[in-house]
Structure formats: structure tokens, C-alpha cells
Amino acid sequence: MPTQTRLERIIDASRYIDPVFLDSPTLTNAAFDAALGCQLIAKDETANPIGSFKGRGTELFAALALQPGEPMVCASAGNFGQGLARAAVRRGHACTVFAAETANPVKLAAMRRLGAEVRLAGADFDAAKDVARRHAAAVDLRFVEDGTEAELAEGAGTLALELAASAPFDAIVVQLGNGALLAGIGTAIRHVAPHAEIIAVVAAGAPAMKLSIDTGQLVETAHADTIADGIAVRVPIAATLAHLRACCDDVVAVSEARIFEAMRLIHHHLGVAVEPSGAVGVAAILDDPERFAGRRVATILCGGNLSPAMRERLLAA
Template identity: 90%
Template sequence: MRRCTADADKPMSVPIISAERRASRCTIARIRRSNLSSSAGIGRKHLVDGEKTCFAGEQRHFAAPRKPSIGRRLPRHCETSSMPTLTRLDRILAASRQIDPVFLDSPMLTNDALDAALRCRLIAKDETANPIGSFKGRGTELFAALALQPGESVVCASAGNFGQGLARAAIRRGHACTVFAAETANPVKVAAMRRLGADIRLAGSDFDAAKDAARRHAAASGRRFVEDGLEAEFAEGAGTLALELAGSTAIDVTVVQLGNGALLAGVGTAIRHVAPHAEIIAVVAAGAPAMKLSIDAGQVIETDHADTIADGIAVRVPIAATLAHLRACCDDVVAVSDARIFEAMRLIHHHLGVAVEPSGAVGVAALLDDPERFAGRRVATILCGGNLSPVMRERLLAA
């Protein structure tokens, strides 16, 4: 675990991973595969013929669904005939063999001054220091390795991080990749997808409009449409980071970003089995509440807008087939304001030396929003992405 001492009296003199992203001096300790072996043993004893998933975990208490104040219900229940393959622990345990090691064993950051400010013990899993600057490479690597036929072309929609991951994983294995992004997409992410070789198409005013365009293009061109949050491999790849967390430290609570749901499905499945007493809290942006509304209600509730600085979790149209699974993978879903998100970004940058994009900070924002809930507890969260737009980076550095 890396102890960050940016504001300590006597900072340690050790190598800095990235001068741009690491203003603080930190001691470095990677989580070794041997740790995963011990956690894997814990997990396997819970399996029944390799099929156990979040659904088969212990019964958890859920608050009664609240009536949504915005959005509209659709005549689609979350249990549909298109239900995807559920996230499975045995596949999470095996996933690291198929994932490029540059995405594995990411650092875990702690800082005493940040703990004091948050009134809890924070363990932050830093997924920003890899070739695409986000956790998405874990799942896209696994998907490209296991789910694609030789030479199969893919089409997807992305706010940027998923598209980078899929482009890198697919193109390196000989698969053409077309990514649809909104006309308003973060230009840094769009440029990165292009550099990785993706054919970029800008369409629509937001992510879900781009997804509709991508789905139409795939149908018209006879290519495979790949939907983030729907394919099990994306969640199972993401679940490897939870094994790394639970294999190295005790956790009372895990706070997880909730966009399309792959991160929650993977982390939730893993934590349910290797740290079964830990509470799992999913976080959405208050300006993009569709996932919270839908999980609370047990059916899809679309919203007309997704208005938040956290573009990576700005979902208007949840995937109906995943909602029951996601509900089983968490104990609660909370929403945080953009003001809280930016406050969390500022604290993370100041104390941990990491410039995270808004979506990467929503876990810490949830701690700021409800400090009594987390006081004195060991809380794990994920700094899931570091691809800030130029405007947001300038704002953060000036704060």
C-alpha cells in the first residue's frame, strides 16, 4: 500500500510514477499475485459448481424503493429475455491471466491528513496510471481475449474511457473498432481513442444518443455491437481490482462508481465473496440519476437529461437486463452533487497527488456528503479515471 505524505512534515524520498500526476512523495508497495492467491482461496470456498454470482450471496437489506421525483417509467422490467451472462467469481479469479499486466496490481493510496478530513480510513485504488488512464482496460482486455471471433469487427459507444480500452484491446488483436461518441464528448478522450486506432464517429448530444447511433450503424454494417455494462467480461475484468483490494487490507465499506454498471457488477461480485461483511455503496451523480432511480424502482426509468460534470457516469437510459443483478451487488445507491464531486477532486489532488476526472472522485464525494455514515470505518474506493478535459484540468489546478 502506498502511504502518501504530500503534506507530512518529513516527506519520503522515493521515485514518482508520473511527475504530472504525482505531486506527493509516496512509499511504494505493490500488491503481489501471492496476495491474490490467498484471497482466491477465500473466494473459491463459496463457489457452488463455479456458478455463484451476486444473486447467490447472502441476503442483504435494501431500503424500500422510493418514488422517483423525475424521469419516466418504461414498460420494461429488469428481468428480460435478453438477460446477460451474470458476473461469476470463478471467472474473475481467472481473469488476470488474460489481461495485459500493465492494468493489474494498481497502487492503493492512503494519507493521514485526508483521513482526518474525511473522518474515516480511506484506501484509494488508483486506476489512472496505465496506458488509457482508467480501469476500463481490465474488462476490455478480457473481452477481446475471450469473446471475439478472429477478425470480428466491433462497434461501441463511449464517453471516452471504455472506447480507449476497447480500441486498444481489440486493435492489438486484429479487430477493427468503431467508436461513437457524443458531439460534446471530452476532446482529450476523443483524441486518445483516435491515437489508439479507433474509427471515431461523433453523433448526438450525449452518450445515450451516441449509443443509439452506434447500434444503428452496427446493424446496417453487419458488425458486432458491443455494449459497455452488458457483456460479462467487462464486469469480470473490473472485478480483478476488488480482489487486489480485498487481498491486501481489511475493508468495512466499498464505495463504487455507478455508470452503465460493469464496475459495480465486478466489484460487487468479488467483494460479496472475499469480504462478505463489507457494505457496498454505489454512487451516481445527482444530475444523472437514472441508474439510482431504476435500481430503486426495479425497472428502467429514463431521464430526459444527464447534466453533470461526471461524463463517465452520465447515463440517461439504463440497461434493463442488468438492473436486478446490480441491485444484488450493492446495499445502497446514493447520489452526489457536482459541487461535492469537485470538492472531492480537489482533496484527492491535494492529499494524494492524483488529478482524477470527476467520475473518479464520486466515491470520495459520497464520504463528504454523509460523514457520519463512514466515520471511523475502513473505506475503499476507486480512482477510476484520470482523463480530464482541458477546461476541467485548468479548473482543478487553479483550485
């Protein structure tokens, strides 16, 4: 059963997180605001050593939740595995990461470079996670599941504290994968900016999290067909759904075309090459401009690890 995210632990978390992951820049651009019809406040999490916000939570987890020298197993689409490998190996913990056979090669190479043993299994993230869980049980190692460990969400919640301190906003649009980011940000924002609307975003081709939160019960899908590999969830974590529903006011879905349009505009106006899952917040604004018109809207640019093919496509756009 997941431990619920707590505000006091989010406030305390930065003491345990490598400073290279903290105080990331907040980007604004008047021309981009004009194109969107709202004032965008973009928290850029792409310039740290793993190109993702995941370093915040994995740092906190490795600092507080592991016994000395304790080895672990996890599954990852790439960014969580990078964060856990960096945080764990630097502290003397062996880290084995299971990833899908179709995983982004840039992320696979990065995980190995950071010291993880990477094993490929299954056609997608959830298939790899099933194998990882079975392997951990068979060899009696700790299985670390992104979305269930409180420290992963609490580390992510430091983003919200930084955002709230940097600029006022009326709404925040948050990527929704397994839920650690939403749990951390939602918990913090409910306390430090209670007026702000919190909107979670999934890819239309991977709707399981939206369907599950909207219905209040676990909904699995047969496929997760999206370029946004970081939020390509087929099998939600049932025990987290009620808490995630409390952490947001709405869950919306965006198309593949809208995701790429957001990537292109972010690159053009902000100069950041962000991976698809990192662009879905802007995609949600593009998808429903009337909802956000004239408002101050925060979002997170939370992945800079594009596959070679996606980077080539973005730069050619």
C-alpha cells in the first residue's frame, strides 16, 4: 500500500536532494503567450544531469528509504531509471532496471552510463514492470515502483514549492504517468496555492490513468499507443487512484498531433527541445484555449531525452 504524500516532508525534502536538481529556471516568452492566449510559466527540468524532474524524487528516496548497501530492482521508460541509478549507485547501492525492448536508446545508454544494470523485457513499460517485479521476488531484492514510494512524489513536490515562490499562477497543468509528479505537485499546491486549478494530462493513445481516475476504479487498456513514452501507462496502480483524484481538479487527454505541435512551439519560443511527455502540459493549453484564456498557467517541461528519430523530426519541423 503506498504511503501518502505529506506536505511537511515535501518542505523538508530539499535538504536531501543534490542541488543540481533544485531551483530549475522558470521560462516565459511574450510571443509564446500571445500564441497561446494566456501567460505561460514553464518550469524547465531538462538541464539537470538526467534531463528530468525524476532526479528530485530518486535523490530523496535513495537518501531516506534504503538500508546501507541495499540493492534494488525497478522498471522504467528511462528517466526514472536514470534518476534511481544516479542516486543509488553514488550511495553504494546496486540498481537493476528493466525496460521495454522498444525503449528509447538514448535513455538506455544513459541508464547504463550512470551505473545501472539494464535488462530489456516486454513490448512496453508495463510488460517490463511485470518482469521486473517477478525477478525481484525471485531473487529477494527490493522492487521500487515509481508511483508508490512516497519519497518519489515528495521529491517531485519541491517543484511546486519553487513555482509558487517564483510567480503567482491561476492554474497548473501536470503530466500524468504513474502519478508521482501529480501526487507531489498536487499535495503541495493544495496547501501553498489553494486557489490554483490543477489539471492532469494524459495522451489520448494511453488513456488508462484518465479512465481510472474518472471512474474511480482500475481500468487497464490493451495498448498504450503514444509518442509520449514517459506517460505511456497501460496498467495504473490501483491503490494510488483515490489520492491522485484528490490531487487534481480534472484529467484531460491530448492527441499525438497536439503533443508534437506543443514540442515544436516550445522549441521555437523557449529554445528547449523537450520530449513528448514533457510537452503535454502545453498541448493541453493548445487543445482548449478558451479554458486558459487570459490566465496565468504553470507547467513543467520535464524531459530532455529525445530519441534520435524524434530529435531529427523536431529540428526539421
